[in-house]
Amino acid sequence: xxxxxxxxxxxxxxxYSVSEMYDMNxxxxxxxxxxxxxxxxxxxxxxxxxxxxxGSQLFLSQIDWLVKQGYTHFRRAKGKYLRKCNPRMHxxxxxLQAMEIAFIDVTVAFAYLDxxxxxPLVEREPKVGMSLSLLSSxxxxxxxxxxxxxxxDDAYEEFEALIRNVAIxxxxxxxxxxxxxxxxxxxxxxxxxxxxxxxxxxxxVFFLRLATRAQLKINSETYDxxxxxxxxxxxxxxxxxxxxxxxxxxxxADHMQMTALCRELKLNLDVAYLDGRKADNVDFVQFxxxxxxxxxxxxLYRPGHYDILVKxxxx
Numbered sequence: 001x002x003x004x005x006x007x008x009x010x011x012x013x014x015x016y017s018v019s020e021m022y023d024m025n026x027x028x029x030x031x032x033x034x035x036x037x038x039x040x041x042x043x044x045x046x047x048x049x050x051x052x053x054x055g056s057q058l059f060l061s062q063i064d065w066l067v068k069q070g071y072t073h074f075r076r077a078k079g080k081y082l083r084k085c086n087p088r089m090h091x092x093x094x095x096l097q098a099m100e101i102a103f104i105d106v107t108v109a110f111a112y113l114d115x116x117x118x119x120p121l122v123e124r125e126p127k128v129g130m131s132l133s134l135l136s137s138x139x140x141x142x143x144x145x146x147x148x149x150x151x152x153d154d155a156y157e158e159f160e161a162l163i164r165n166v167a168i169x170x171x172x173x174x175x176x177x178x179x180x181x182x183x184x185x186x187x188x189x190x191x192x193x194x195x196x197x198x199x200x201x202x203x204x205v206f207f208l209r210l211a212t213r214a215q216l217k218i219n220s221e222t223y224d225x226x227x228x229x230x231x232x233x234x235x236x237x238x239x240x241x242x243x244x245x246x247x248x249x250x251x252x253a254d255h256m257q258m259t260a261l262c263r264e265l266k267l268n269l270d271v272a273y274l275d276g277r278k279a280d281n282v283d284f285v286q287f288x289x290x291x292x293x294x295x296x297x298x299x300l301y302r303p304g305h306y307d308i309l310v311k312x313x314x315x
Contacts, residue, residue, distance in 0.1 A: 039110045039185040039201075040076040042310065048074055058276040065281050066272065066300075066309070074300060075308040077107045104253040104299065105205040107306040108261065108269070110185055111297040114308075116166045117178050128167040135160055138211050138264055145214035155207040158200050208265075212257055213242045215264035226256055255285070262289040268296035272309055275302070 045067055052059040119127050139156050143149060162184070165176040174180065185201045216223055220238035227241040228234060236244070246257060253261075262269050269287040286296070300309040 039106065039182060039308070041182065042073045042075055045072055045074055048307075056276045058279050059274065061279040062274055062276065062282045066274075070311045071272075071298075071309050072312045073310040075110070075310070077110070077305075077307050104258060104261075104306050105208045106185075106201065107299050107308055108267070108297060109201065109204045109208060110181070111299065111308050112265070112267070113162060113166070113176070113181055114178060115295065115297060116163065117176060117181060119166075125167045128163055131163050132160060134266055135163065138214070141214040141218055141264065142207075142210045145210075145217040147210055147214075152207070152210060155203040155210070159204045159207050162200070162204070208261060209246060211264045212261045213246050215260040216242055216246065216256075219263075223256065223260075230254065258287055259289075262287040266290045266294075268294050270296045270298045271306075272298065272300050274300055 045063060049060060049063045052063065116124070116127055116131060135156070139152060142152050161170070162176060162181075165174075167175075169175055187201075216227075216238045223238060223241075225235070227236045227238060229236060229244070241256075245254070258269065258271070261267070266289055267287070268290040271285045271287070273283045273285065275283075288296075298309045298311070300307045
Protein backbone atom coordinates (compact mmCIF):
# COMPACT_ATOMS: atom_id res chain seq x y z
CA UNK A 1 0.00 0.00 0.00
CA UNK A 2 2.79 2.44 0.91
CA UNK A 3 4.58 1.68 -2.35
CA UNK A 4 1.37 2.25 -4.30
CA UNK A 5 0.81 5.57 -2.53
CA UNK A 6 4.39 6.69 -3.28
CA UNK A 7 4.01 5.78 -6.96
CA UNK A 8 0.78 7.77 -7.16
CA UNK A 9 2.45 10.76 -5.51
CA UNK A 10 5.34 10.67 -7.98
CA UNK A 11 2.99 10.35 -10.94
CA UNK A 12 0.92 13.30 -9.73
CA UNK A 13 4.05 15.38 -9.14
CA UNK A 14 4.91 15.18 -12.83
CA UNK A 15 1.55 16.76 -13.60
CA TYR A 16 2.06 19.78 -11.34
CA SER A 17 1.79 23.17 -13.04
CA VAL A 18 4.70 25.61 -12.92
CA SER A 19 2.86 27.74 -10.36
CA GLU A 20 2.16 24.70 -8.15
CA MET A 21 5.82 23.64 -8.34
CA TYR A 22 6.83 27.21 -7.47
CA ASP A 23 4.56 27.26 -4.42
CA MET A 24 5.79 23.87 -3.22
CA ASN A 25 9.45 24.82 -3.52
CA UNK A 26 8.94 28.15 -1.79
CA UNK A 27 7.06 26.42 1.04
CA UNK A 28 9.83 23.86 1.51
CA UNK A 29 12.46 26.59 1.46
CA UNK A 30 10.60 28.80 3.92
CA UNK A 31 9.93 25.92 6.29
CA UNK A 32 13.51 24.63 6.31
CA UNK A 33 15.34 27.97 6.05
CA UNK A 34 12.94 30.72 7.15
CA UNK A 35 15.46 33.58 7.22
CA UNK A 36 17.41 33.27 3.96
CA UNK A 37 19.91 36.09 3.48
CA UNK A 38 20.47 37.53 -0.04
CA UNK A 39 23.34 35.06 -0.56
CA UNK A 40 24.20 32.45 2.06
CA UNK A 41 27.37 30.80 3.25
CA UNK A 42 28.47 27.74 1.31
CA UNK A 43 26.43 24.77 2.50
CA UNK A 44 26.93 21.07 1.81
CA UNK A 45 24.47 19.72 -0.69
CA UNK A 46 23.24 17.38 2.05
CA UNK A 47 21.54 20.48 3.52
CA UNK A 48 19.61 20.85 0.28
CA UNK A 49 18.66 17.18 0.44
CA UNK A 50 17.23 17.69 3.93
CA UNK A 51 14.70 20.17 2.52
CA UNK A 52 13.14 17.38 0.47
CA UNK A 53 13.40 14.40 2.81
CA UNK A 54 9.69 14.54 3.66
CA GLY A 55 8.70 15.12 0.05
CA SER A 56 9.19 13.52 -3.33
CA GLN A 57 11.73 10.74 -3.83
CA LEU A 58 12.31 12.14 -7.31
CA PHE A 59 13.85 15.29 -5.86
CA LEU A 60 16.08 13.21 -3.60
CA SER A 61 17.19 11.08 -6.53
CA GLN A 62 18.03 14.19 -8.56
CA ILE A 63 20.07 15.65 -5.70
CA ASP A 64 21.93 12.35 -5.32
CA TRP A 65 22.67 12.43 -9.05
CA LEU A 66 24.15 15.94 -8.71
CA VAL A 67 26.43 14.67 -5.94
CA LYS A 68 27.65 11.89 -8.24
CA GLN A 69 28.51 14.53 -10.84
CA GLY A 70 30.76 16.25 -8.31
CA TYR A 71 28.44 18.99 -7.03
CA THR A 72 29.07 19.03 -3.31
CA HIS A 73 28.06 22.53 -2.15
CA PHE A 74 25.61 25.30 -2.91
CA ARG A 75 24.76 28.84 -1.85
CA ARG A 76 21.17 29.77 -1.26
CA ALA A 77 20.08 33.01 -2.88
CA LYS A 78 17.16 35.07 -1.71
CA GLY A 79 14.02 34.90 -3.82
CA LYS A 80 13.51 38.65 -3.93
CA TYR A 81 15.60 41.71 -3.43
CA LEU A 82 14.40 45.29 -2.99
CA ARG A 83 16.36 48.09 -4.60
CA LYS A 84 16.40 51.20 -2.44
CA CYS A 85 15.13 54.41 -3.98
CA ASN A 86 17.65 57.16 -4.62
CA PRO A 87 16.95 60.89 -5.02
CA ARG A 88 17.20 60.66 -8.83
CA MET A 89 14.39 58.14 -9.21
CA HIS A 90 11.73 60.77 -9.91
CA UNK A 91 13.37 61.35 -13.30
CA UNK A 92 12.67 57.84 -14.52
CA UNK A 93 9.94 55.60 -15.84
CA UNK A 94 8.53 52.61 -13.97
CA UNK A 95 11.53 50.62 -15.24
CA LEU A 96 13.85 52.54 -12.95
CA GLN A 97 11.64 52.92 -9.90
CA ALA A 98 12.07 50.93 -6.69
CA MET A 99 11.63 47.37 -7.84
CA GLU A 100 11.79 43.80 -6.65
CA ILE A 101 14.89 42.12 -8.04
CA ALA A 102 14.19 38.45 -8.16
CA PHE A 103 15.42 35.07 -9.22
CA ILE A 104 18.47 34.82 -11.54
CA ASP A 105 19.95 38.32 -11.18
CA VAL A 106 21.38 38.19 -7.68
CA THR A 107 22.70 34.67 -8.31
CA VAL A 108 24.55 35.68 -11.47
CA ALA A 109 25.89 38.87 -9.87
CA PHE A 110 27.46 37.00 -6.97
CA ALA A 111 28.72 34.07 -9.06
CA TYR A 112 30.25 36.41 -11.65
CA LEU A 113 32.27 38.31 -9.06
CA ASP A 114 33.20 35.15 -7.17
CA UNK A 115 34.54 33.57 -10.36
CA UNK A 116 36.87 36.57 -10.84
CA UNK A 117 38.07 36.25 -7.24
CA UNK A 118 38.76 32.52 -7.69
CA UNK A 119 40.88 33.12 -10.82
CA PRO A 120 44.55 32.10 -10.54
CA LEU A 121 46.64 35.07 -9.45
CA VAL A 122 48.50 35.26 -12.76
CA GLU A 123 45.18 35.50 -14.67
CA ARG A 124 43.35 37.82 -12.32
CA GLU A 125 44.55 41.20 -13.56
CA PRO A 126 43.93 40.54 -17.28
CA LYS A 127 40.52 39.05 -16.50
CA VAL A 128 39.61 42.11 -14.45
CA GLY A 129 40.75 44.33 -17.32
CA MET A 130 38.57 42.46 -19.79
CA SER A 131 35.61 42.59 -17.42
CA LEU A 132 35.96 46.35 -16.96
CA SER A 133 36.15 46.87 -20.71
CA LEU A 134 33.06 44.76 -21.23
CA LEU A 135 31.22 46.56 -18.45
CA SER A 136 31.97 49.91 -20.10
CA SER A 137 30.63 48.60 -23.41
CA UNK A 138 27.49 47.35 -21.66
CA UNK A 139 26.94 50.79 -20.13
CA UNK A 140 27.05 52.30 -23.64
CA UNK A 141 24.50 49.75 -24.83
CA UNK A 142 22.21 50.62 -21.92
CA UNK A 143 22.40 54.31 -22.79
CA UNK A 144 21.82 53.58 -26.49
CA UNK A 145 18.72 51.60 -25.49
CA UNK A 146 17.23 54.75 -23.96
CA UNK A 147 18.24 54.83 -20.30
CA UNK A 148 19.52 58.07 -18.78
CA UNK A 149 23.14 58.27 -17.63
CA UNK A 150 22.09 59.99 -14.40
CA UNK A 151 20.15 56.85 -13.48
CA UNK A 152 22.57 54.23 -14.81
CA ASP A 153 25.85 55.55 -13.48
CA ASP A 154 25.39 54.94 -9.75
CA ALA A 155 24.80 51.26 -10.39
CA TYR A 156 27.53 51.10 -13.03
CA GLU A 157 30.12 52.72 -10.77
CA GLU A 158 29.38 50.38 -7.88
CA PHE A 159 29.70 47.32 -10.13
CA GLU A 160 32.87 48.72 -11.70
CA ALA A 161 34.40 49.40 -8.28
CA LEU A 162 33.83 45.82 -7.11
CA ILE A 163 35.33 44.31 -10.27
CA ARG A 164 38.35 46.63 -10.05
CA ASN A 165 38.76 45.76 -6.38
CA VAL A 166 39.45 42.12 -7.29
CA ALA A 167 42.88 43.24 -8.52
CA ILE A 168 43.39 46.73 -7.03
CA UNK A 169 43.06 47.60 -3.30
CA UNK A 170 40.25 49.96 -2.31
CA UNK A 171 40.57 53.12 -0.19
CA UNK A 172 40.86 50.95 2.94
CA UNK A 173 43.71 48.98 1.36
CA UNK A 174 41.59 45.83 0.92
CA UNK A 175 41.22 43.52 -2.04
CA UNK A 176 37.88 41.91 -2.72
CA UNK A 177 37.98 38.44 -1.18
CA UNK A 178 35.31 35.76 -1.19
CA UNK A 179 34.61 36.54 2.47
CA UNK A 180 34.21 40.25 1.80
CA UNK A 181 32.04 39.60 -1.24
CA UNK A 182 29.69 37.58 0.92
CA UNK A 183 29.70 40.31 3.58
CA UNK A 184 28.83 42.87 0.90
CA UNK A 185 25.88 40.81 -0.31
CA UNK A 186 24.77 40.40 3.28
CA UNK A 187 25.48 44.08 4.10
CA UNK A 188 27.33 43.42 7.33
CA UNK A 189 30.68 44.21 8.94
CA UNK A 190 33.58 42.95 6.88
CA UNK A 191 37.10 42.06 8.11
CA UNK A 192 37.19 45.28 10.14
CA UNK A 193 34.48 47.35 11.79
CA UNK A 194 33.75 48.79 8.34
CA UNK A 195 30.10 48.08 7.46
CA UNK A 196 29.37 47.33 3.80
CA UNK A 197 26.90 49.49 1.88
CA UNK A 198 23.55 47.70 1.71
CA UNK A 199 22.72 49.41 -1.59
CA UNK A 200 25.59 47.80 -3.54
CA UNK A 201 24.10 44.36 -4.39
CA UNK A 202 20.64 45.61 -5.45
CA UNK A 203 22.28 48.32 -7.56
CA UNK A 204 24.41 45.71 -9.33
CA VAL A 205 21.37 43.54 -9.91
CA PHE A 206 19.53 46.61 -11.21
CA PHE A 207 22.36 47.12 -13.70
CA LEU A 208 21.96 43.53 -14.90
CA ARG A 209 18.27 44.13 -15.56
CA LEU A 210 19.17 47.18 -17.63
CA ALA A 211 21.78 45.14 -19.51
CA THR A 212 19.17 42.51 -20.36
CA ARG A 213 16.77 45.17 -21.65
CA ALA A 214 19.53 46.80 -23.72
CA GLN A 215 20.52 43.53 -25.39
CA LEU A 216 16.92 42.74 -26.34
CA LYS A 217 16.15 46.24 -27.65
CA ILE A 218 19.35 46.93 -29.58
CA ASN A 219 19.32 43.48 -31.20
CA SER A 220 15.55 43.19 -31.54
CA GLU A 221 15.73 41.65 -35.02
CA THR A 222 17.73 38.73 -33.58
CA TYR A 223 14.90 37.94 -31.19
CA ASP A 224 12.01 38.32 -33.65
CA UNK A 225 9.80 35.26 -33.40
CA UNK A 226 11.21 34.22 -30.03
CA UNK A 227 9.53 36.78 -27.78
CA UNK A 228 6.00 35.96 -26.70
CA UNK A 229 3.60 35.91 -23.77
CA UNK A 230 4.11 32.47 -22.18
CA UNK A 231 0.48 32.30 -21.04
CA UNK A 232 -1.27 33.32 -24.27
CA UNK A 233 1.37 32.56 -26.89
CA UNK A 234 0.91 36.11 -28.20
CA UNK A 235 4.04 37.32 -30.08
CA UNK A 236 5.62 40.45 -28.64
CA UNK A 237 8.10 43.02 -29.89
CA UNK A 238 11.22 43.68 -27.81
CA UNK A 239 9.82 46.79 -26.10
CA UNK A 240 6.60 45.06 -25.08
CA UNK A 241 8.48 41.98 -23.90
CA UNK A 242 10.80 44.11 -21.74
CA UNK A 243 7.89 46.07 -20.33
CA UNK A 244 6.13 42.88 -19.28
CA UNK A 245 8.84 40.30 -18.59
CA UNK A 246 12.13 42.11 -17.86
CA UNK A 247 11.24 45.28 -15.99
CA UNK A 248 8.29 44.49 -13.68
CA UNK A 249 8.30 43.40 -10.07
CA UNK A 250 8.56 39.68 -9.39
CA UNK A 251 8.78 38.34 -12.96
CA UNK A 252 10.87 35.20 -13.22
CA ALA A 253 13.69 35.15 -15.75
CA ASP A 254 13.11 32.57 -18.48
CA HIS A 255 15.21 31.32 -21.38
CA MET A 256 15.18 34.52 -23.45
CA GLN A 257 16.04 36.80 -20.53
CA MET A 258 18.95 34.54 -19.59
CA THR A 259 20.10 34.36 -23.22
CA ALA A 260 20.06 38.15 -23.49
CA LEU A 261 21.94 38.67 -20.23
CA CYS A 262 24.61 36.11 -21.18
CA ARG A 263 25.05 37.67 -24.62
CA GLU A 264 25.37 41.16 -23.21
CA LEU A 265 27.93 40.17 -20.56
CA LYS A 266 29.64 37.47 -22.71
CA LEU A 267 28.92 34.80 -20.11
CA ASN A 268 28.84 31.03 -20.15
CA LEU A 269 26.09 29.77 -17.86
CA ASP A 270 24.78 26.33 -16.91
CA VAL A 271 21.32 26.07 -15.35
CA ALA A 272 20.54 22.79 -13.58
CA TYR A 273 16.80 22.11 -13.33
CA LEU A 274 15.86 20.47 -10.05
CA ASP A 275 12.20 19.96 -10.91
CA GLY A 276 11.28 16.50 -9.61
CA ARG A 277 10.34 15.26 -13.05
CA LYS A 278 13.14 12.72 -13.54
CA ALA A 279 14.68 10.12 -11.27
CA ASP A 280 17.93 9.39 -13.08
CA ASN A 281 19.41 12.81 -13.93
CA VAL A 282 19.06 16.59 -13.86
CA ASP A 283 18.62 18.52 -17.08
CA PHE A 284 21.27 21.19 -17.66
CA VAL A 285 20.50 24.06 -20.02
CA GLN A 286 23.71 25.61 -21.34
CA PHE A 287 24.18 29.20 -22.44
CA UNK A 288 27.48 29.67 -24.29
CA UNK A 289 27.95 33.35 -25.08
CA UNK A 290 31.47 33.82 -23.65
CA UNK A 291 34.95 32.65 -24.63
CA UNK A 292 35.39 28.90 -25.10
CA UNK A 293 37.94 28.74 -22.29
CA UNK A 294 35.68 30.56 -19.82
CA UNK A 295 34.33 28.23 -17.13
CA UNK A 296 30.53 28.50 -16.92
CA UNK A 297 28.75 29.90 -13.92
CA UNK A 298 26.49 27.16 -12.58
CA UNK A 299 23.14 27.83 -10.96
CA LEU A 300 20.50 25.49 -9.60
CA TYR A 301 16.93 26.21 -10.62
CA ARG A 302 13.96 25.22 -8.54
CA PRO A 303 10.64 26.64 -9.78
CA GLY A 304 10.69 30.27 -8.72
CA HIS A 305 14.17 30.12 -7.23
CA TYR A 306 17.84 30.08 -8.28
CA ASP A 307 20.79 29.04 -6.10
CA ILE A 308 24.53 28.82 -6.84
CA LEU A 309 25.82 25.31 -7.44
CA VAL A 310 29.47 24.49 -6.68
CA LYS A 311 31.63 21.59 -7.81
CA UNK A 312 34.21 20.14 -5.46
CA UNK A 313 37.17 20.92 -7.71
CA UNK A 314 36.23 24.61 -7.95
CA UNK A 315 36.69 25.19 -4.22
